[in-house]
Amino acid sequence: MSKVTQALPGVDALLPYGGAVLLVLGGSYFFPQILGLDYLAQQLQIAAFLGLLALGATLVILLGHIDLSVPWVLGGAAIVSTSLVGSGDPALAGMAIPAALLFGAVVGVINGAGVAILRIPSMVWTLAVNSMLLGVAVLNTGGFNPKGEASGTMIWLATGTVAGFPVAFVVWMAVTGVMALLLTRSGFGRYLSAIGYNEKATLLSGVSTPSVIFAAFAIAGLCSALGGVMLAGYANQAYQSMGDPFLLPTIAAVVIGGTSILGGRGSLIGTIGGVLFITLLTSILSVMQISDAWRNIIFGLIIIVMLLLQTLRRKDP
Amino acid sequence: MRNLFRSNQREAIAIAVLSVLLALYLATHPSGPNTYVMTIWANQCLILALAAIAQFFAVIVRGIDLSVGAVMALTNCVASYLVIGSGLEMGLGIVAVLAVGIACGLVNGALVVFGRLQPIVATLATASLFVGLALLLRPTPGGQIDYDLADAFTLDVLGIPTALIIAAAVVGLFWVPLRRTGLGLGLYAVGSSEQAAFQSGMPVPVIRLASFAMGGLFAGLAGLYFSFVTTTGDAGIGPNFTLNSIAAVVLGGVALRGGVGTLTGAMAGAFILKTIGSLMFFSGLPPLAQPFIEGLILAGAIAIGGAGVLRVKNRLEVFAQ
Numbered sequence: 356m357s358k359v360t361q362a363l364p365g366v367d368a369l370l371p372y373g374g375a376v377l378l379v380l381g382g383s384y385f386f387p388q389i390l391g392l393d394y395l396a397q398q399l400q401i402a403a404f405l406g407l408l409a410l411g412a413t414l415v416i417l418l419g420h421i422d423l424s425v426p427w428v429l430g431g432a433a434i435v436s437t438s439l440v441g442s443g444d445p446a447l448a449g450m451a452i453p454a455a456l457l458f459g460a461v462v463g464v465i466n467g468a469g470v471a472i473l474r475i476p477s478m479v480w481t482l483a484v485n486s487m488l489l490g491v492a493v494l495n496t497g498g499f500n501p502k503g504e505a506s507g508t509m510i511w512l513a514t515g516t517v518a519g520f521p522v523a524f525v526v527w528m529a530v531t532g533v534m535a536l537l538l539t540r541s542g543f544g545r546y547l548s549a550i551g552y553n554e555k556a557t558l559l560s561g562v563s564t565p566s567v568i569f570a571a572f573a574i575a576g577l578c579s580a581l582g583g584v585m586l587a588g589y590a591n592q593a594y595q596s597m598g599d600p601f602l603l604p605t606i607a608a609v610v611i612g613g614t615s616i617l618g619g620r621g622s623l624i625g626t627i628g629g630v631l632f633i634t635l636l637t638s639i640l641s642v643m644q645i646s647d648a649w650r651n652i653i654f655g656l657i658i659i660v661m662l663l664l665q666t667l668r669r670k671d672p
Numbered sequence: 673m674r675n676l677f678r679s680n681q682r683e684a685i686a687i688a689v690l691s692v693l694l695a696l697y698l699a700t701h702p703s704g705p706n707t708y709v710m711t712i713w714a715n716q717c718l719i720l721a722l723a724a725i726a727q728f729f730a731v732i733v734r735g736i737d738l739s740v741g742a743v744m745a746l747t748n749c750v751a752s753y754l755v756i757g758s759g760l761e762m763g764l765g766i767v768a769v770l771a772v773g774i775a776c777g778l779v780n781g782a783l784v785v786f787g788r789l790q791p792i793v794a795t796l797a798t799a800s801l802f803v804g805l806a807l808l809l810r811p812t813p814g815g816q817i818d819y820d821l822a823d824a825f826t827l828d829v830l831g832i833p834t835a836l837i838i839a840a841a842v843v844g845l846f847w848v849p850l851r852r853t854g855l856g857l858g859l860y861a862v863g864s865s866e867q868a869a870f871q872s873g874m875p876v877p878v879i880r881l882a883s884f885a886m887g888g889l890f891a892g893l894a895g896l897y898f899s900f901v902t903t904t905g906d907a908g909i910g911p912n913f914t915l916n917s918i919a920a921v922v923l924g925g926v927a928l929r930g931g932v933g934t935l936t937g938a939m940a941g942a943f944i945l946k947t948i949g950s951l952m953f954f955s956g957l958p959p960l961a962q963p964f965i966e967g968l969i970l971a972g973a974i975a976i977g978g979a980g981v982l983r984v985k986n987r988l989e990v991f992a993q
Binding site: 421423469473475476478479480482483484486487488489490491493494497603606607610615616617646647648649650651652653654655656658659662663666667 | 736738783787788789790792793794796797798799800801802803804805806807808811911915918919922928929960961962963964965966967968970971974975
């Protein structure tokens with residue numbers, strides 16, 4: 356709990372930043388263009404998609420749970436928004452982004468209901484919700500890429516620039532700022548990590564733990580949906596299983612950022628570092644044009660090393 | 673008899689559900705119940721059942737294994753090189769395939785025990801590693817498994833699908849004896865309370881390692897059996913199996929908090945999950961609606977399992993660890 360509220364981030368949270376700097380320096384030895392502003396700005400833009408997902412995931416993981424419904428909340432939000440825009444009706448098109456966000460929040464509440472009320476392990480329940488969303492998407496789109504297109508706003512959100520910064524990055528930072536306020540300046544933030552530490556004690560001290568769980572999953576759903584809307588803007592369409600490649604990197608980013616997968620301990624600052632690290636790692640590995648096989652191997656090994664650095668540094672487990 | 677039922681309630685329910693589903697499946701199958709239909713069904717079920725056993729060994733010691741599918745992919749690719757040729761070569765090939773599975777399990781176990789990583793994140797990372805190795809062996813699907821050997825394991829013996837005989841052998845010759853050993857008891861002790869197990873002088877790290885090694889072995893067996901069914905190597909088979917193996921153990925009454933459930937239950941869960949899928953196929957439902965109904969049934973089954981908490985009088989009981 357103290358780690359969330361303290362002003363200075365811990366060493367765990369700084370580790371991925373160090374790793375990211377090393378990646379850029381090491382990568383620039385082989386490819387000097389990596390140090391260019393264009394490349395780095397592009398990385399910030401790409402990192403924003405993963406970053407938004409990871410923000411939501413951080414909340415849920417702080418709680419001691421996990422959200423495996425990210426892929427199809429993202430995909431569903433992308434389908435909802437693009438098909439509303441594609442309908443051609445300006446009124447519906449204007450509703451695209453709010454509708455997609457609402458969709459994410461509703462799925463989040465469904466996730467929360469299974470976890471908080473039925474007490475089903477979040478790992479299983481969110482997995483089941485994910486496969487139901489997949490089913491609904493297949494039913495609606497017939498298994499083909501859904502029709503529709505992104506609106507100007509969505510494209511701007513994903514690819515525009517403001518004062519030299521990618522809009523996507525600015526949105527990511529803005530959401531981070533709001534969430535940081537929520538975590539550090541409200542009871543919600545404290546209850547979140549308190550539940551992660553000991554749910555029973557938190558309930559006994561008079562906190563309505565189910566509402567905290569509902570809120571955390573709903574916010575996570577919102578974040579995933581926003582990520583989906585922006586990703587649809589980036590690709591100018593929604594496509595089947597567009598969210599699948601994001602699930603595991605999201606969890607990896609949160610954990611590399613020093614958030615304990617058991618809940619209770621972690622920070623948003625660390626998550627941002629983790630996202631930057633994973634994005635740079637993926638990007639540099641693809642710049643190097645090595646085969647898929649080696650990309651997977653190196654990715655796995657580096658994640659293991661980062662995790663080991665984190666745990667072995669601590670004396671007590 | 674009543675005590676026997678009470679102590680195995682979760683498994684009993686799972687097996688009853690399975691019987692009903694199987695009866696439905698055989699009744700709705702267009703070509704009716706015959707050995708061929710049973711064999712195809714049993715083969716598909718056994719692959720997932722072996723994967724579910726691999727998951728069971730991680731879950732029973734309060735872990736989770738996200739690399740089950742990756743280990744299957746890797747062993748499948750290894751098998752597509754080695755399980756062919758003369759009898760001796762194939763024998764050594766199978767040993768090598770299973771050794772790869774055990775090695776993968778030990779890597780996971782070592783990261784958890786010595787590296788003190790949480791199983792979920794450790795196996796998340798090793799899954800990427802194992803899939804990478806599998807892709808290194810088979811960038812595109814290919815290779816071959818000896819057809820005669822594959823037939824021997826995937827057809828039937830005297831009308832009984834070989835897959836069912838293997839499933840029975842795993843329970844009768846492996847699980848029942850293991851359950852009676854110190855290791856079998858230790859799995860449950862570590863899963864229920866690691867601290868209590870440690871303080872009673874149990875070698876907790878050894879039990880953890882052994883559990884992950886057995887998980888690796890069964891993931892390897894799943895990969896090997898998958899190779900027998902498909903007779904080819906494919907590095908991309910992993911993701912579905914990992915998630916389905918988790919769903920299967922939960923359906924089979926294995927608690928994700930560890931220490932509760934049996935290997936038989938995990939297998940029953942896998943059979944149920946696969947049978948639901950097969951039922952869909954012949955049910956006459958519109959094909960596009962099938963993934964949704966499948967997800968709905970999975971969620972429903974899990975929710976019914978969780979509905980017990982709504983009857984709990986003392987709200988604190990639901991937090992019992």
